Amino acid sequence: MSRYIRRYFYRLAPPASDIMRAGEVWKAVTVLFVSALATVSALLIARGEEEFFVLPFVVVALSVYFYVVYKRYHVELVPEGDLELFDDPGDLEILCAIYGLPRTGSPNRLRHRLAQFARVNSDSSFVWVAPKSLKRVASGLELSAEKEEQELPENLHEFVVRMVSDEPSGDRSRRPLVWGVRRSRSRLTSIASCPICDSEVGGRQAICGECGADLEFYSALAESKVGRRLVAQKVGQRYRKLR
Numbered sequence: 001m002s003r004y005i006r007r008y009f010y011r012l013a014p015p016a017s018d019i020m021r022a023g024e025v026w027k028a029v030t031v032l033f034v035s036a037l038a039t040v041s042a043l044l045i046a047r048g049e050e051e052f053f054v055l056p057f058v059v060v061a062l063s064v065y066f067y068v069v070y071k072r073y074h075v076e077l078v079p080e081g082d083l084e085l086f087d088d089p090g091d092l093e094i095l096c097a098i099y100g101l102p103r104t105g106s107p108n109r110l111r112h113r114l115a116q117f118a119r120v121n122s123d124s125s126f127v128w129v130a131p132k133s134l135k136r137v138a139s140g141l142e143l144s145a146e147k148e149e150q151e152l153p154e155n156l157h158e159f160v161v162r163m164v165s166d167e168p169s170g171d172r173s174r175r176p177l178v179w180g181v182r183r184s185r186s187r188l189t190s191i192a193s194c195p196i197c198d199s200e201v202g203g204r205q206a207i208c209g210e211c212g213a214d215l216e217f218y219s220a221l222a223e224s225k226v227g228r229r230l231v232a233q234k235v236g237q238r239y240r241k242l243r
């Protein structure tokens with residue numbers, strides 16, 4: 001029975017709204033945090049603590065909370081048109097994980113999922129994300145990737161277009177970068193080591209000779225919060241594989 005109820009709610013709230021839910025999760029958590037802080041402050045004052053001691057404590061706690069939440073969980077959205085630039089399936093998996101989407105399935109499926117997500121959130125260049133555990137506690141409506149695939153069959157036309165566009169597209173080092181950032185000689189020459197494998201690069205080569213990473217692509221990506229997180233996870237995965 002609960003399966004049908006979940007499906008019903010899932011139809012009402014399409015999968016890409018997961019991050020809208022993340023925004024709502026943070027609203028709920030913030031209300032809880034502020035209420036708890038107000039309660040603690042009231043108790044401290046009731047126990048005789050001076051207000052001039054309690055007030056700065058409240059201000060600091062609120063500032064730290066908002067700074068951490070905003071800094072960590074409000075990240076850039078990779079627009080639908082830029083998803084084709086991510087040709088490593090591992091990158092698509094990491095992006096799905098960052099945005100709180102299921103990270104299982106073929107590269108086409110992952111890209112399709114991210115494209116849907118980007119489409120639903122296309123009115124903003126930033127989106128809220130929340131740890132999966134927090135969302136699960138808050139919503140209790142998490143669904144598996146298998147269910148999502150049943151509910152959202154990829155449109156045949158989109159699938160064909162995607163298959164065609166997944167063909168190798170010539171020189172990788174000439175492709176545009178994410179968010180319309182232009183390639184520049186000065187950026188390339190300023191890269192001293194590969195952002196992925198940390199091997200030294202001469203400042204002229206566009207592709208890392210060690211791991212095959214497009215140096216400018218990952219360097220430009222790492223200038224964003226979501227890119228920094230993607231690169232950090234990619235480096236972590238590589239490190240774990242090498243051990």
Ligand SMILES: [Zn+2]
Binds near residue numbers: 211212213
């Ligand atoms: Zn490398």
